[in-house]
Amino acid sequence: MADLKGLKLRVPEIPASIEAWKAMGASPTPMAFGEVYSALQTGVIDAQENPFALIASNKIQEVQKYLMLTHHVYGYVMLTMSDITYQKLTPEQQKAIEEAAQEATQFENDLVAKQEEELLKLLKESGMEVVEPDTAAFMEAAKTVHGKFAQQYGQELYDSIVNTQ
Secondary structure (H helix, E strand, O other): OHHHOOOEEEEOOOHHHHHHHHHOOOEEEEOOHHHHHHHHHHOOOOEEOOOHHHHHHOOHHHOOOEEEOOOOOOOOOOOOOOHHHHHHOOHHHHHHHHHHHHHHHHHHHHHHHHHHHHHHHHHHHOOOEEEOOOOHHHHHHHHOOHHHHHHHHOHHHHHHHHOOO
16 A cells, blocks of 8 residues: 555545545546556556456557456446336346346356456566555545445445445
């Protein structure tokens, strides 16, 4: 975490993300993603946080030497449906929808894991040095801002997120 001290880190304009990175010692710099490549190239920012797919597809590895695997964001797909529509379905149809959703979720998770593995290999081969820090200190520092957002959005919601397995 010492490497984060004062690091100008591009983050999306998400208040919780900005506050968490501040708590970890970085200097979060919200900016549009389209500006990231040139901002890294010119030193406006020192680093950015994005998934491997965005890094690779936008050739960020050309202007960024290090890739730190903090695992602080989990990408997911949320399947949603109107409760009004869902309640109109027969129990058999509801069961079929739920089973299909579980199958699609598993398929997507497996696909993303495979893609992430391939993209990480590509980024390493392009010359990025991969750093795998002990994430415990990151987690503890980020927790210092949890209370503020739990209060803002509701403790019940916060607890359900934290307790999700």
